[in-house]
Amino acid sequence: MTLLTLRELGVTRRGRTVLQGINLRVGTGEIVGLIGPNGAGKTTLMRAALGLIPPTGHSSLAQLAPRARGRAVAWLPQAREIAWQVDVATLILLGRTPHLATGQKPNATDRAAVDRAIARMDLSAFRDRTATRLSGGEQARVLIARALAQDAPLLMADEPIAGLDLAHQIGTMKRFADLAAEGRSVIVSLHDLGLAARHCTRLVVIDKGRMVADGTPLETLTQTLVRDVFGVDALVQATPDGILFQPRDIVG
Numbered sequence: 717m718t719l720l721t722l723r724e725l726g727v728t729r730r731g732r733t734v735l736q737g738i739n740l741r742v743g744t745g746e747i748v749g750l751i752g753p754n755g756a757g758k759t760t761l762m763r764a765a766l767g768l769i770p771p772t773g774h775s776s777l778a779q780l781a782p783r784a785r786g787r788a789v790a791w792l793p794q795a796r797e798i799a800w801q802v803d804v805a806t807l808i809l810l811g812r813t814p815h816l817a818t819g820q821k822p823n824a825t826d827r828a829a830v831d832r833a834i835a836r837m838d839l840s841a842f843r844d845r846t847a848t849r850l851s852g853g854e855q856a857r858v859l860i861a862r863a864l865a866q867d868a869p870l871l872m873a874d875e876p877i878a879g880l881d882l883a884h885q886i887g888t889m890k891r892f893a894d895l896a897a898e899g900r901s902v903i904v905s906l907h908d909l910g911l912a913a914r915h916c917t918r919l920v921v922i923d924k925g926r927m928v929a930d931g932t933p934l935e936t937l938t939q940t941l942v943r944d945v946f947g948v949d950a951l952v953q954a955t956p957d958g959i960l961f962q963p964r965d966i967v968g
């Protein structure tokens with residue numbers, strides 16, 4: 717089953733081409749890491765795929781009406797502002813909105829989805845706390861939980877682990893693996909190439925608005941690619957315990 721199809725997706729902003737020629741098909745059970753330097757076009761790709769900015773070309777998600785899109789994909793943007801002075805459980809319940817008709821009250825299924833998301837993001841101790849009074853990293857986990865509660869087949873997350881402590885970075889990547897094991901998929905932009913190499917099933921490398929590599933972490937994260945795209949000399953090594961990625965120095 718295909719959860720997302722992009723064909724020749726492109727974006728022009730203020731007369732400048734910032735994304736072009738993106739072709740991508742995401743099936744079930746994938747953790748697709750979107751990687752690339754600052755300004756490469758990762759956020760633009762996700763927002764264009766969702767139809768949040770007008771793209772050229774085709775995105776299967778951009779065609780959908782808002783409620784149908786909310787059931788097809790959960791979107792976790794990079795900006796993490798929480799505006800509502802509500803408790804954590806209530807905020808996470810907002811993730812169920814695409815499943816509720818206008819005026820419909822949440823039912824047992826919705827509450828179970830919230831409980832699952834709270835457990836998955838290690839937030840049981842925070843469920844009754846006011847969300848705006850949590851630390852930045854705690855708020856980030858609440859927003860991930862809200863996206864998980866949406867129970868969509870596809871999760872698109874823009875730098876979701878930025879600002880999380882190490883254990884919660886790894887924990888979040890493992891939760892994404894749980895989703896993939898359930899047959900869902902995750903598209904996640906990441907700057908930590910070590911975590912990307914270790915936890916993603918596939919990496920899509922974006923550079924200057926173009927896709928320059930698409931494959932397994934070992935196929936894509938070659939020393940040459942890391943040097944050419946990121947300007948960094950790195951050690952990339954397959955070990956019995958997974959891929960090790962160690963950036964060593966800036967090149968050039």
Ligand SMILES: Nc1ncnc2c1ncn2[C@@H]1O[C@H](COP(=O)(O)OP(=O)(O)OP(=O)(O)O)[C@@H](O)[C@H]1O
Pocket residue numbers: 729730734752753754755756757758759760761
């Ligand atoms: N509203 C806008 N108007 C004009 N240019 C924009 C706009 N938004 C983004 N851009 C440009 O598009 C390019 C891609 O930006 P994008 O945010 O997609 O990069 P990114 O890969 O997500 O970067 P980062 O890792 O820094 O978050 C950048 O050159 C950026 O300056």
